Amino acid sequence: MIVPLAHILILAAVIFSLGLVCVLVWRSNVIMLLIGIEIMLNAAMLVFVGGSARWGAPDGQVFALMIMAMTSAEVSLALALVVYLHRRRRTVDVDAFRELRDP
Amino acid sequence: MGALLFYILATVMVVATVLAITGRHPVHAIVYLVTSFFALAGIFFLLLAPLVAMFEVIIYAGAVMVLFMFVIMMLDLGHPESGVRPGWRQWFPALVLSAVILVSLLLAAGSPATAPRTGGEGVKEFATLLYGRYGVAIEIISLQLLFAVVGALYLGRRR
Numbered sequence: 001m002i003v004p005l006a007h008i009l010i011l012a013a014v015i016f017s018l019g020l021v022c023v024l025v026w027r028s029n030v031i032m033l034l035i036g037i038e039i040m041l042n043a044a045m046l047v048f049v050g051g052s053a054r055w056g057a058p059d060g061q062v063f064a065l066m067i068m069a070m071t072s073a074e075v076s077l078a079l080a081l082v083v084y085l086h087r088r089r090r091t092v093d094v095d096a097f098r099e100l101r102d103p
Numbered sequence: 104m105g106a107l108l109f110y111i112l113a114t115v116m117v118v119a120t121v122l123a124i125t126g127r128h129p130v131h132a133i134v135y136l137v138t139s140f141f142a143l144a145g146i147f148f149l150l151l152a153p154l155v156a157m158f159e160v161i162i163y164a165g166a167v168m169v170l171f172m173f174v175i176m177m178l179d180l181g182h183p184e185s186g187v188r189p190g191w192r193q194w195f196p197a198l199v200l201s202a203v204i205l206v207s208l209l210l211a212a213g214s215p216a217t218a219p220r221t222g223g224e225g226v227k228e229f230a231t232l233l234y235g236r237y238g239v240a241i242e243i244i245s246l247q248l249l250f251a252v253v254g255a256l257y258l259g260r261r262r
Contacts, residue, residue: 002105002150007113011116011146014117017204018201021201025193031171031175035171042140049147049152061152061154062240065158066240072167073247076170077258080258083258083259084258092180
């Protein structure tokens, strides 16, 4: 272990909060919102790999791989949805798709 | 040496992510994120996970980011002059929430640290575990990828 686990967790938490800020701030562009989700998933992967290195068990690397496969499936579906919505409304603003919330 | 490299890569990653989420141009954000993911791949390599580091470069920095770039180009969103930066009304709750996260993190990081680890796990142990104990998970992930392909084809067809 080259650095203490606490430093890895601090880095992961900083990256996670940056991704959270990106999701909360960029409501005017749904692609930037998806990028925020990517950043948060990367922070989760960093925690898994850091734990794997800390306790010397490769299970964390396996789950990092699972997160990667899950992310690629999620991104392909979400970007297909973005293309579909853009074809209907000619915009990527999230606030333009609020019929589900407004009565 | 390895610790110094870790801190350099961590700084690069945080700075690149901050630049990615504060810019107004989505294409620049994608390029900064590729930088950030390369730094993360270096960190994975330092944490004795070379296979995950390679997949990070191939899948994240390669496939996923190119997919984002492809959609931005296809929907013709890459105009910096028409891009709007979010106002303070969007920034304020996000910054408050992240400040709460960071303060609680600083409080939690005061607790004492770790024991040294023992031994190294190679690619062979990783592969044995992946296809042995987690073989069912591999099957489920492949089914999920198949569903994603079918769903993307359904959503993307012209009608």
